[in-house]
Amino acid sequence: MKLKSILTIALLSIVSATYAQEAAEAPLQISGSVDTYFKYDFAKAPNIKTYFANEQNSVSIGMIDLALKKTTGKASFVGELSFGPRGQSQSIPNGPDGDSFHIQNLYVNYAFTDKFSMTAGYMGTFVGYEVISPAANFNYSTSYLFGAGPFQNAGIKGTYAFSEKVSLMVGLFNDWNVYQDLNGVSHVGAQLMVAPVEGWSAYLNFLSGYSAGAGGTGTIFDLTTAYQVTDKFKLGLNAADYSVTNDNGGYSGVALYPQYAFTPAVSLGLRGEYFNIKGKGEMSDKSITSVTLSGNIKAGGLTFIPEIRLDGDKDFSQEFVKTSGALSKTASQFSLAAVYAF
Amino acid sequence: MTILPFWTPSFLFPFIETSMYIPMKKIMFSLLLLMFSAAGFSQTSVLPMDERGKYIFLEVVELPVVKKDVMSANAKRFFKGYSKSIKLNSSEGDTAFYGKGKMILSKNLIGVGHPTGEAKYNISLELRNGKYRLILTDFIVTPYERDRYGNFVPVTVSTALEKSPGKLNNAEWEKNMAFIATESRKIAEKLKTIMSNTIKDPKPEAKKPAAVSTATW
Numbered sequence: 001m002k003l004k005s006i007l008t009i010a011l012l013s014i015v016s017a018t019y020a021q022e023a024a025e026a027p028l029q030i031s032g033s034v035d036t037y038f039k040y041d042f043a044k045a046p047n048i049k050t051y052f053a054n055e056q057n058s059v060s061i062g063m064i065d066l067a068l069k070k071t072t073g074k075a076s077f078v079g080e081l082s083f084g085p086r087g088q089s090q091s092i093p094n095g096p097d098g099d100s101f102h103i104q105n106l107y108v109n110y111a112f113t114d115k116f117s118m119t120a121g122y123m124g125t126f127v128g129y130e131v132i133s134p135a136a137n138f139n140y141s142t143s144y145l146f147g148a149g150p151f152q153n154a155g156i157k158g159t160y161a162f163s164e165k166v167s168l169m170v171g172l173f174n175d176w177n178v179y180q181d182l183n184g185v186s187h188v189g190a191q192l193m194v195a196p197v198e199g200w201s202a203y204l205n206f207l208s209g210y211s212a213g214a215g216g217t218g219t220i221f222d223l224t225t226a227y228q229v230t231d232k233f234k235l236g237l238n239a240a241d242y243s244v245t246n247d248n249g250g251y252s253g254v255a256l257y258p259q260y261a262f263t264p265a266v267s268l269g270l271r272g273e274y275f276n277i278k279g280k281g282e283m284s285d286k287s288i289t290s291v292t293l294s295g296n297i298k299a300g301g302l303t304f305i306p307e308i309r310l311d312g313d314k315d316f317s318q319e320f321v322k323t324s325g326a327l328s329k330t331a332s333q334f335s336l337a338a339v340y341a342f
Numbered sequence: 343m344t345i346l347p348f349w350t351p352s353f354l355f356p357f358i359e360t361s362m363y364i365p366m367k368k369i370m371f372s373l374l375l376l377m378f379s380a381a382g383f384s385q386t387s388v389l390p391m392d393e394r395g396k397y398i399f400l401e402v403v404e405l406p407v408v409k410k411d412v413m414s415a416n417a418k419r420f421f422k423g424y425s426k427s428i429k430l431n432s433s434e435g436d437t438a439f440y441g442k443g444k445m446i447l448s449k450n451l452i453g454v455g456h457p458t459g460e461a462k463y464n465i466s467l468e469l470r471n472g473k474y475r476l477i478l479t480d481f482i483v484t485p486y487e488r489d490r491y492g493n494f495v496p497v498t499v500s501t502a503l504e505k506s507p508g509k510l511n512n513a514e515w516e517k518n519m520a521f522i523a524t525e526s527r528k529i530a531e532k533l534k535t536i537m538s539n540t541i542k543d544p545k546p547e548a549k550k551p552a553a554v555s556t557a558t559w
Contacts, residue, residue, distance in 0.1 A: 027448075027456075028454050029455065029494075030454055030455070031456045031488055069492055069493070078492040123491055124492075132490075133488065133490070135488060136487060136488060136489065136490065199498050226498070228499060231499055231501075234498065261499070263508055264505075341488070
């Protein structure tokens, strides 16, 4: 009986010790999300080709996303894995054997001082307003600007915070969206962050380089900004211009994101976008407009996103079709997504 | 004789001496006991409200053996040395100290979790003969969201702890409240330790333990 008592006390002590250690050391952070959706295009065809809500009249899956972060002293790492259509073929490249590495983020960071840190590895892009993770976007379907820009940038970067209101990042990067750069580290990028007043942040992004197999040097300028005007009203803006030298095309566009929170749990947001595809050589430009109205209904970690979207394509670059199969200048769809973040 | 850990089910090793086994019933009882002790850590608690309708953590501690000037020096040491999360903003003589603090709200279980938000608050420490009063109040909660790099960063909207979370988000609010109550108690405990010091200028604790001599024994 004595032995049993000692063992029981020992076990309880181990549990207590675990709680005590927790206080002393930063815990391993585990977070992530899962998402699923239903999308219905009113012409009964998968007309709108922007990312993620792609599959017509189907209850489909997005991805399960798992991120690990650990900080020890001034050093930290982030590893983010994703599984599912959104987290594999739709957002990251495959390895040389054709299999997915499942890696969205894999980087290490060292904070030399409170103001200066360096990061190296494979990172979500610093360019643009919308991101791959459904938990960090207001709308479930994505903008044309998101789809045209980079998804990830592998490289090495240094960030210096002049103050809480101004910081500058400068880095050397691989080609867009690749784990390995076949023509060497070929891109230079920078990000200037300013936060002039409380609730307003603006990121001016620049990325330029010669990608393997490209016809010229591609350069993107991107402005991403958001202002929390009142507790209930937020306004976001993304504007970008991308050009490839030697008349090799590119794109430009602007998207506005007004959002209104009726309660902490219920909000409504609009995305209005104008997107222009620059013609290569003698080809003319082609433009697209898009209006997306989304709701966000939150209950704990779960967010329901009902969404209506109407796109206009006067130049037929997207090849929208009517129910009859004839070409159309417009396309519209409804989707309902459920995203759980933890 | 081979002795197995007491939690090893006996059917796994029927050929080994069984006198040390504990029946499954007792194992289940031990597990239940552990679950209850874990639940004890996570039980919710709510701070009381003051006359303004603001949640408040208030503690008055009697320290009759600590002299007034020592108590004042202790209070200054607390604000100077607690951490970057509490900053002294103003003081009235040597008897009242006012500052601002921030606590990081988090979900943690056995060393695994992530930050979920932050709560900023006002802190005041008032001294009288033989006692002091600590007040933490005006809690403003800012949830965190995960950014594109996998880091948790504050969202742009902050809300007073008093604001109704609504039915859909009540569970999150209860967790935040319990966390804030627990953290407030930890701050109060740390303050009590510092304020209980009876020497005006205590020597700082040695950072390195004294070297152990291996020459003589």
